[in-house]
Amino acid sequence: MSLAPVNRTTYREAVREAIREAIRRDPRVFLMGEDVGRYGGAYAVSKGLLAEFGPERIRDTPLSESAFVGAGIGAALGGARPIVEVMTVNFSLLALDQIVNNAATLRHMSGGQMSVPLVIRMATGAGRQLAAQHAHSLEGWFAHVPGLRIVVPATIEDARGMLWTALEDPDPVLMFEHQTLYNMEGELAENAGPVDIDRAAVRRPGRDVTLITYGATLFKTLAAAATLAGEGIEGEVIDLRTLRPLDMNTIFASVRKTRRVVVIDEGWRSGSLSAEILARVAESAFYDLDAPVARVCSAEVPIPYPRHLEDAAVPQSAAIVEAVRALMPAPVSR
Amino acid sequence: MSLAPVNRTTYREAVREAIREAIRRDPRVFLMGEDVGRYGGAYAVSKGLLAEFGPERIRDTPLSESAFVGAGIGAALGGARPIVEVMTVNFSLLALDQIVNNAATLRHMSGGQMSVPLVIRMATGAGRQLAAQHAHSLEGWFAHVPGLRIVVPATIEDARGMLWTALEDPDPVLMFEHQTLYNMEGELAENAGPVDIDRAAVRRPGRDVTLITYGATLFKTLAAAATLAGEGIEGEVIDLRTLRPLDMNTIFASVRKTRRVVVIDEGWRSGSLSAEILARVAESAFYDLDAPVARVCSAEVPIPYPRHLEDAAVPQSAAIVEAVRALMPAPVSR
Amino acid sequence: MTTMQTSDHARHLLREMLRVRRFEETCAEMYSAGKIRGFLHLYIGEEAVAVGVMQALRPDDAIVATYREHGHALARGISANALMAEMFGKQEGCSGGRGGSMHVFDAAARFYGGNAIVAGGLPVAVGLALADVLAGRQRVTTCFFGDGAVAEGEFHESMNLAALWKLPVLFLCENNLYAMGTHIERALSQQDLPAKARTYGMPADSVDGMDVMAVEAAAGKAVASVKAGNGPCFLEARTYRFRAHSMFDAELYREKAEVEEWRKRDPIVLLRERRRIGDAEFAAIDAAVLGEIAAAVAFAEAGTWEPIEQLTRHVYAPAQEGAREPGAS
Amino acid sequence: MTTMQTSDHARHLLREMLRVRRFEETCAEMYSAGKIRGFLHLYIGEEAVAVGVMQALRPDDAIVATYREHGHALARGISANALMAEMFGKQEGCSGGRGGSMHVFDAAARFYGGNAIVAGGLPVAVGLALADVLAGRQRVTTCFFGDGAVAEGEFHESMNLAALWKLPVLFLCENNLYAMGTHIERALSQQDLPAKARTYGMPADSVDGMDVMAVEAAAGKAVASVKAGNGPCFLEARTYRFRAHSMFDAELYREKAEVEEWRKRDPIVLLRERRRIGDAEFAAIDAAVLGEIAAAVAFAEAGTWEPIEQLTRHVYAPAQEGAREPGAS
Numbered sequence A, B: 001m002s003l004a005p006v007n008r009t010t011y012r013e014a015v016r017e018a019i020r021e022a023i024r025r026d027p028r029v030f031l032m033g034e035d036v037g038r039y040g041g042a043y044a045v046s047k048g049l050l051a052e053f054g055p056e057r058i059r060d061t062p063l064s065e066s067a068f069v070g071a072g073i074g075a076a077l078g079g080a081r082p083i084v085e086v087m088t089v090n091f092s093l094l095a096l097d098q099i100v101n102n103a104a105t106l107r108h109m110s111g112g113q114m115s116v117p118l119v120i121r122m123a124t125g126a127g128r129q130l131a132a133q134h135a136h137s138l139e140g141w142f143a144h145v146p147g148l149r150i151v152v153p154a155t156i157e158d159a160r161g162m163l164w165t166a167l168e169d170p171d172p173v174l175m176f177e178h179q180t181l182y183n184m185e186g187e188l189a190e191n192a193g194p195v196d197i198d199r200a201a202v203r204r205p206g207r208d209v210t211l212i213t214y215g216a217t218l219f220k221t222l223a224a225a226a227t228l229a230g231e232g233i234e235g236e237v238i239d240l241r242t243l244r245p246l247d248m249n250t251i252f253a254s255v256r257k258t259r260r261v262v263v264i265d266e267g268w269r270s271g272s273l274s275a276e277i278l279a280r281v282a283e284s285a286f287y288d289l290d291a292p293v294a295r296v297c298s299a300e301v302p303i304p305y306p307r308h309l310e311d312a313a314v315p316q317s318a319a320i321v322e323a324v325r326a327l328m329p330a331p332v333s334r
Numbered sequence C, D: 001m002t003t004m005q006t007s008d009h010a011r012h013l014l015r016e017m018l019r020v021r022r023f024e025e026t027c028a029e030m031y032s033a034g035k036i037r038g039f040l041h042l043y044i045g046e047e048a049v050a051v052g053v054m055q056a057l058r059p060d061d062a063i064v065a066t067y068r069e070h071g072h073a074l075a076r077g078i079s080a081n082a083l084m085a086e087m088f089g090k091q092e093g094c095s096g097g098r099g100g101s102m103h104v105f106d107a108a109a110r111f112y113g114g115n116a117i118v119a120g121g122l123p124v125a126v127g128l129a130l131a132d133v134l135a136g137r138q139r140v141t142t143c144f145f146g147d148g149a150v151a152e153g154e155f156h157e158s159m160n161l162a163a164l165w166k167l168p169v170l171f172l173c174e175n176n177l178y179a180m181g182t183h184i185e186r187a188l189s190q191q192d193l194p195a196k197a198r199t200y201g202m203p204a205d206s207v208d209g210m211d212v213m214a215v216e217a218a219a220g221k222a223v224a225s226v227k228a229g230n231g232p233c234f235l236e237a238r239t240y241r242f243r244a245h246s247m248f249d250a251e252l253y254r255e256k257a258e259v260e261e262w263r264k265r266d267p268i269v270l271l272r273e274r275r276r277i278g279d280a281e282f283a284a285i286d287a288a289v290l291g292e293i294a295a296a297v298a299f300a301e302a303g304t305w306e307p308i309e310q311l312t313r314h315v316y317a318p319a320q321e322g323a324r325e326p327g328a329s
């Protein structure tokens, strides 16, 4: 809670402000991606930046995901500090070879000689009825790859503060912005700036159950926690913030206290990041647990177009509440 | 154990025989991929098939992973039964868009009208000192995607029998062949043919601990089980065979008996398939467990070139033995 | 085609273009009304391309399109009812409501989508054509894509593969000058698309995409060449998108004047002038079309929502579904 | 270059090609001896390309190569010692032993690998050139790749992007007619590579890749054009691989006679004839080269294995490494 004056803003404006600050602060920084310039960004994040900084530093690219992501890698090798925007994670599949085989491996293959200080931003997630090819949540995939750092700003503070920290990282950082968050309004301290990207954050303290999530589902989880509080169940809500490396200390500390864990993840259940977290808890905090680990994830189906089916496919507060209730001891025993 | 006469053969020949049978049996079947024809296949799997079946059905493709995998999808839509060989999983990153956004979604997006009866084969894994860009184990990634079926033949019987069953599947099936298995010799019944791809197999029964694996690590796991048997620890070794969908019944039945689980997976630990299996066990068999779940995976590092570092990076029998010992109750208590 | 000169045929072309125009104007309204959600990419201004090309195709030919495919679907014969119901997400839609605006499918019409990944449909089209060759069928697969897709690697790989194997594909590039807000001059180092196509060794041509009869003629020539076994053809239709890229586009990237210039070449107006289709006749056709669209809206409105219990359908073939998750928890 | 005519320069070129030839002949022996493992792709027969091109580059120019890059590394000035040690996987190698034959790196020489993904280096080269432009540096990035890479989407995307942005890249295609066992005629629908390049609007040329002086001259011209700010250039070097693709290749796909024909145009023999370099002089140079390679083998042999405790090094920058896995279990 900073004492500085606060302004009302949006997640979108916070990301834009972070980009603006980075470009002002470091002459090596530039933004490149499809329609980031004249169009103003598919999500209007970079609106106005072309006029402010010009086409050298706000570069519209052709539809060539592999080439411009690879060019970002090369530019980083060459001493620049590129921010590459891949419009959405759905299209990043076309650039995976560059990300996995080059960005993540160049330092290693060169015996530590090469460094790829690159930031790749992408919109992610479902929730806007964009159907099966435009609603992927693949953050967990990227979190599998050594050499990459994965950050997910869920709050306006993090949307404002994670980019600069990521740009200072000598290694490639992927930042995932959930497409349903851009319009989120909130307050931001006037002097808001860079934030750490090493630690998870406890967004709501609680004694009864640990609710672990990241990105847009943080708010569904907080809503669920509020409902549960009404039933006398105090959920501790952890926002992972960084998916690789995972801040297990924060998770283990909470589990030792609550002895119950539910992970909420918009990825398809099987093989999503939730699996890794449940596995680590079951490996290393097994004796701290009073109940089976649990998770609320997306159904194993490509995201359908109709609102009611999309809502049913992705995690919702009601399902989180249900999952928690199922973990708690029967009322009688309390 | 069939009573029919058996022949000595190799994993490579078994895969070749399976392809030959499929092409003979079904006029709609053809093989397409880089160097499957004149070169004879990067791993010599298709050696001789061009001469036998001609260039229409043994098609050399240009270096265009996205196009020829997508062409396989289109050909399947058009009524053919393509076997697409992606030389190695490392190059499949260039075709992921086609696999994830088309092969896995077309049936769903079309409301069930479209069917993609396609089989994609790829070599996978480390172990041949091919370094960071040629040693990926990404089976777990593909197992995350609804709409795909993932099979991994570890034995010569499965190398011979899984392909035809996969071709009969109306949905896309990805088959992963570990590059260290091709030279494996063994016996195969003369009348060996199609095998089921729905169930995991218990390759060694045991009462004390459940060892779950797939692919080439099956043999390291069996070796570890033999060592452990010498110490009086009877490991039950489960070969998953199919990574999506997972045959949880076989796993749960074993865990109920042994009350201990170790998963052995050549993928990088974080976010590998091992995480999903540990998570499901901790979710649904929590009260059956007498010890924390455990796993032996690859270290979180791009695979290094030197033999000693590559060996240290991937799962070895010694590490499996260690992991099991750590799970067993102290000798005194037994 | 001889019928091409008959004014019956002209009326048919006008009606087809008008069906697309009215259908999409109505979609825009339905979007504002919240009946259609997600992305909605209108084809208004480009109707002559889809309508012209479809005249050259037979029922057994295949079509692969993009997320801007309502016009292609209607011109191919998918009913306005089934299409509008799909836009609404109702199970009576041509994709059972699962796909929506960007994923129109119809197996009977050999309409293979509706692909929302730019250039993602090209390799699939190559494969459909390959299946025809392997089965000895004399068909053509027509693949529609935009100018933006030309920069993608999948364009290059697909053009080369189709030409190398002499596959019966008609690569139909709808060059409307923009990929979202990116003008083709800011996307391609060299913008002569037929010249690009020729370096793959395939015949290539360019046509005025606002002139439906010219498109029909050019497509007819291309299809004839493909069916004659000369391998794939490339055809560029020079056209223009009158509306925004999608409902979220503020159109900061182009001048209103440019849009006005192109509107003067509205394919529907052009055809009316050329073929002297008078107001009365036009009004009669329009009334019939408006009736069809109104009926489609009513049909979609009356449509039903798929039960949530069926959420995980259509992931695997029904037969499999039971067997799929043996130990599914 | 004026020095190009001096016979000193000819001797220099001969020595450089011979260094590559002898180095790789030795690598083949070391492979049989089990000292080198994994994949080994020999450049023998193609030496004139790397050696000729390097003459045209300045120390501050950048190089991106493929898995067949020993010749490029040596010609660029990476010591035979560091290179051989890398092939052995010793920590004294130029990549600390982590990369091996396919991943040769040297930051000081601006040698950016050593990429084992066909066409994977092209986008990276485009980015290196972009960084130079943004920083106002007058340098060229030379990207070597094979004929097989031309079919990949990354080739198309990179050529377009470099030409669109007029970036200082020299695209150097080593056309040795084969991609593993696939002849270029079975890979590309049209095989005139400079013609392909020109459709991106960039100057393109083709040169006899067996004639080191012709390569040097052509590369010099191309580099001059790039440095003059005319944007990227494409240069095809027509060459041939005398050996198998890798140590696992049975060479079922080509006739011995074809190989023999090309061997008659061995770049080393050609240069000797053209420049009349006699046996005595050749023997002297060869002896010196053989001495250098023998020393390199000794250096590699004497090299040390990186301790297994260091397995997870070089995944993230050292500073980070501690902080990386806060709760690592």
Ligand SMILES: Cc1ncc(C[n+]2csc(CCOP(=O)(O)OP(=O)(O)O)c2C)c(N)n1
Pocket: A034, A063, A087, A091, A094, C068, C116, C117, C118, C119, C145, C146, C147, C148, C149, C150, C174, C176, C178, C179, C180, C245
């Ligand atoms: C691979 C990929 N990248 C980006 C997008 C986002 N996107 C959707 S449509 C579009 C523009 C495509 O332009 P064009 O191919 O000319 O077709 P048009 O919309 O003009 O009909 C973009 C960039 C996408 N859908 N797929």
Ligand SMILES: Cc1ncc(C[n+]2csc(CCOP(=O)(O)OP(=O)(O)O)c2C)c(N)n1
Pocket: B034, B063, B087, B091, B094, D068, D116, D117, D118, D119, D145, D146, D147, D148, D149, D150, D174, D176, D178, D179, D180, D245
């Ligand atoms: C994307 C990708 N696909 C396939 C391979 C396997 N592979 C390695 S080298 C090679 C042939 C490349 O030929 P070319 O580009 O002509 O280079 P050359 O080997 O002839 O020097 C292939 C197919 C790979 N390394 N990368």
Ligand SMILES: [Mg+2]
Pocket: C146, C147, C148, C174, C175, C176, C177, C178, C179, C180
């Ligand atoms: Mg366009």
Ligand SMILES: [Mg+2]
Pocket: D146, D147, D148, D174, D175, D176, D177, D178, D179, D180
């Ligand atoms: Mg070659």
